[in-house]
Amino acid sequence: MIKIKNLIDHTLPVVMLLLACFCIYCAFIGATRTGDIFESLPMTLLCVMLMVILAFRCLICLTGHQEPGFLMMCLGTLLILFGFLLGSETVFQWWSHRTGSKLPFEGYLVLDGTEPRAALMRVTGGVPGYLPFKVSLKSFEVQLYSSPELRRIPPGTEDSKPPLRYYSAEISIIENGKNVAGGKVRINRPLRHNAYHFYLHSHDHRLNGGNLVTFYVRTARGLRTVYTGLVLLMFGLSWWAWAEPLMGRCVERKSTTCY
Amino acid sequence: MNYYAYSVDILVSIAWIAYLTAAALKVMVARKKGDVFFALGFCLTLAAVIIRALLVRRLPMQGMYEIFLIMGAAAYPVALTVSRITGKKPGFWDVALGALLLSPAIFVFDPTPRPLPPVLNHWLFGPHVAAYLLGYLIMFRAGILAFNSLLCDSGEALDKGGQETRKLLILGMPILTLGLALGAYWGKLAWGNYWNWDPKEMWAMAMWLVFAAALYCPAPSCRKRTRRTAVLAILGCALILCTLLLANLSKLFEGMHSYAK
Numbered sequence: 001m002i003k004i005k006n007l008i009d010h011t012l013p014v015v016m017l018l019l020a021c022f023c024i025y026c027a028f029i030g031a032t033r034t035g036d037i038f039e040s041l042p043m044t045l046l047c048v049m050l051m052v053i054l055a056f057r058c059l060i061c062l063t064g065h066q067e068p069g070f071l072m073m074c075l076g077t078l079l080i081l082f083g084f085l086l087g088s089e090t091v092f093q094w095w096s097h098r099t100g101s102k103l104p105f106e107g108y109l110v111l112d113g114t115e116p117r118a119a120l121m122r123v124t125g126g127v128p129g130y131l132p133f134k135v136s137l138k139s140f141e142v143q144l145y146s147s148p149e150l151r152r153i154p155p156g157t158e159d160s161k162p163p164l165r166y167y168s169a170e171i172s173i174i175e176n177g178k179n180v181a182g183g184k185v186r187i188n189r190p191l192r193h194n195a196y197h198f199y200l201h202s203h204d205h206r207l208n209g210g211n212l213v214t215f216y217v218r219t220a221r222g223l224r225t226v227y228t229g230l231v232l233l234m235f236g237l238s239w240w241a242w243a244e245p246l247m248g249r250c251v252e253r254k255s256t257t258c259y
Numbered sequence: 260m261n262y263y264a265y266s267v268d269i270l271v272s273i274a275w276i277a278y279l280t281a282a283a284l285k286v287m288v289a290r291k292k293g294d295v296f297f298a299l300g301f302c303l304t305l306a307a308v309i310i311r312a313l314l315v316r317r318l319p320m321q322g323m324y325e326i327f328l329i330m331g332a333a334a335y336p337v338a339l340t341v342s343r344i345t346g347k348k349p350g351f352w353d354v355a356l357g358a359l360l361l362s363p364a365i366f367v368f369d370p371t372p373r374p375l376p377p378v379l380n381h382w383l384f385g386p387h388v389a390a391y392l393l394g395y396l397i398m399f400r401a402g403i404l405a406f407n408s409l410l411c412d413s414g415e416a417l418d419k420g421g422q423e424t425r426k427l428l429i430l431g432m433p434i435l436t437l438g439l440a441l442g443a444y445w446g447k448l449a450w451g452n453y454w455n456w457d458p459k460e461m462w463a464m465a466m467w468l469v470f471a472a473a474l475y476c477p478a479p480s481c482r483k484r485t486r487r488t489a490v491l492a493i494l495g496c497a498l499i500l501c502t503l504l505l506a507n508l509s510k511l512f513e514g515m516h517s518y519a520k
Contacts, residue, residue, distance in 0.1 A: 009475075016472040020498075023465035027458040027506070031514055034456035084454075106451075145374045163374045187377040188448045199451045216451045226453060230440040237436050241429040 005060045008053055015050070044090050047081050054078040069244055072236025079229030086222030104129030106218040108201060111137035113211065116174050120217055131196065131217065138170040138182070140203065140211040169200060169213050185215065195219050263314040267307045268370065271328065274303035275365055278331075278358035285351040297354050301335030304361065308332050315372040320388040321379060323507060324368035330392055331361035337396045344430065345404075345423045352403050356396075383445040390438035391463075395499050397431035398470060402496030405489035414482060421485030424492050428474050439467060450515060458512035459502065466498035 026034040037043060054074050061071035085091055092105045107120025107128045116134035119127050143166040172182035173193050185191045191198040201216040277300035284293035308328055311319040319325040334357030338349040364370075375384075401424050408420020442460075443453040454460065473491030476484065506512045 013472040013476045016468045016475070020465040020468035020472070023461045023468065024498075024501075026456065027461035027465070027512060031456040031458065034461065038456065164377055165374065166377050166380065188381045188445075190448065190451070197451065199449075218451045223447070223453075227444070230443060234433065234436055234440050237433045241433050245429070 001060060001063065004056060008057050008060070011053065012057075015053075039089050041090060044085065044088065047085055051078055051081050051085075054081070067240075069236050069238075069240025072232050072239060074236075076229045076231070076233030076236055079225050079232060081229075083222035083225030083227075083229055086225060087219070088222075092219065092221065102129055103132060103195075103219075104217075106216070109135060109198070109215040109217050111135065111169075111171070111213050111215065113137040113140070132175075133180070133193070134174040135198075135215075136172050136174060137211075137213055138172055140167070140169045140213055142167045142203070167200065167203060169203075169215075171198065171215075192220065195221065263310055264370065264372075267311050267314065268365075270303045270307035270310070271331070271361060271365055274300045274307065274331070275358060275361045277303060278334075278354055278361060282351055282354040282358055285354055290348060293354065294349065297335060297338070297349060297357070300354075300357060301332065304328070304332040304335075304357075311372075317375055318385045318388075320385065320392075321375060322368070322373060324364050324370045326388075326392065326503075327360055327362075327364040327368065329389075330396060331357055331364060333393060333396055334360055337393070337400060340430070341397075341400050341427060344426050352407075353400070356399065356403070378449050381445065381449070383441055383448075387438060387441040387445055390434055390441060394431050394435035394438055395503060397427055397434065398492070399496055399499060401427035401431060402492050402499075405492035409486070409489050409493075417482065418485055421489055424485075424489055425474070428470060428488070428492060432470055432474060435467060435470065439463065455515055457514040457516055459506040459514060459516040462498065462502040462506045462512075466495055466502050469495040469498055 026037065054077055058071060058074045058078065061067050061074065089105050095101070096103065104120045105128070107122060109117060109120055109131075111117060113136070116136035118131045118134045120129055120131065122128055142164065145163050145165045166187065168184050168186040170182070170184050171191065172179050174180070181193050183191050185198050185200050187200055196217050197220045199216040199218070201214040203214070204212040277296045281293045281296035281300060284290070284296060308319055311325065311328065315321075315325075320329060334353065335349075338353035338357070341353065342349050404420055404427060405424040408417050408424060411417045411420060442463075446455060447453040469491055473488050473495060476487045476491065506514075506516065
């Protein structure tokens with residue numbers, strides 16, 4: 001067991017540094033290509049391999065070696081990787097293939113307020129699939145920075161058109177011809193319905209006075225797992241870095257004062 | 260209303276001179292006088308930050324000008340924390356770091372206030388940016404300690420410097436991770452995904468991984484471990500610069516975080 005522990009403890013920093021180098025390379029190639037690489041099968045397999053290593057390290061922590069902070073960190077990272085896999089397009093496609101589901105993973109929903117729609121679009125064009133319900137745009141609201149807001153900005157720097165301050169859209173979800181849900185989608189406040197999250201992506205004014213609002217729609221699988229992992233990682237790291245040394249100091253102080 | 264903007268400029272300039280004077284006094288071994296000027300520089304920078312916040316009517320954390328202004332102000336409390344951890348009074352490097360951080364705010368970046376884009380109008384804006392800036396400062400200080408310890412001739416000084424570097428890395432790592440976690444949560448709310456493979460995110464992840472490796476690296480001997488930790492801490496500092504400057508300013512890395520210019 002100690003041999004495995006040593007092996008893992010020597011391997012993990014090397015893996016971290018290799019991943020860091022890869023991240024730097026990815027920063028140069030852009031978000032789209034990086035996303036494609038990390039969603040690919042080899043990266044999925046690498047992710048699984050890392051999860052196995054971390055699972056072993058967790059087991060070692062549990063069997064004898066009292067490292068609660070380190071255990072939480074490993075478990076947190078393990079959960080983040082697991083959540084990432086659950087929410088990845090590769091796993092989603094594999095699952096869809098197995099179950100015969102034709103639901104889309106993500107896409108853009110363009111609504112103009114005229115009729116309910118279910119088709120999601122890709123940035124590159126084409127329809128990746130249809131939502132299992134229809135969505136209609138009820139209202140759209142835009143708020144610009146008013147002149148009093150900009151009055152404090154030095155003169156000569158104001159744009160002729162005040163910048164955007166806030167925008168929101170109200171949508172309703174229609175299933176079998178009935179309104180089943182709905183609400184406001186705001187910036188930083190998405191709307192969730194079933195497995196999908198709706199985000200405001202962009203908007204455009206039409207010549208006839210109407211609005212063309214684009215929503216980004218995405219499945220929300222693995223999200224709670226990732227959040228739990230992040231909390232565990234944060235808590236474990238704080239425990240390991242701050243609480244354990246403090247407690248150690250307390251024990252040391254206690255021993256010197258008592259004896 | 261320009262009165263506010265001019266007063267910020269004047270305060271920051273005087274604070275910068277106070278920091279430089281403090282650094283010069285530290286070199287001349289007039290430590291107590293140096294401490295007074297360092298504290299004065301901090302008070303002036305803090306006043307500038309408060310006036311700036313009143314001017315822009317939000318947390319002054321948008322754009323490189325405000326980022327460097329905040330970091331210039333935070334240099335003093337961070338130096339006090341570092342001195343508590345290392346047991347040494349704030350030295351030349353602490354003061355020099357403050358002056359260095361204020362320099363871009365005075366000489367390089369445009370101080371014109373800009374309205375906050377809708378996506379940044381969220382309660383996570385403050386905690387996310389503040390956690391990262393604090394983390395950067397502590398890690399940068401650790402990098403300076405690591406660099407100094409590597410330059411030491413005696414093994415004892417190397418060991419001591421290494422220990423202090425490690426203590427600072429241990430202090431800064433949870434703060435950096437908090438910044439990362441808050442960013443992931445906010446990213447999901449704002450953009451639809453907790454990780455968007457954005458160039459700045461990739462630089463930040465590389466930096467986090469290097470610091471994590473610096474804390475985790477085992478070695479056959481204590482001295483080797485100290486050296487490895489020091490080298491990785493310096494490498495991490497280089498990546499902080501890339502995350503903070505290169506990812507925001509270079510057109511090569513344009514992405515979702517580009518409003519931080």
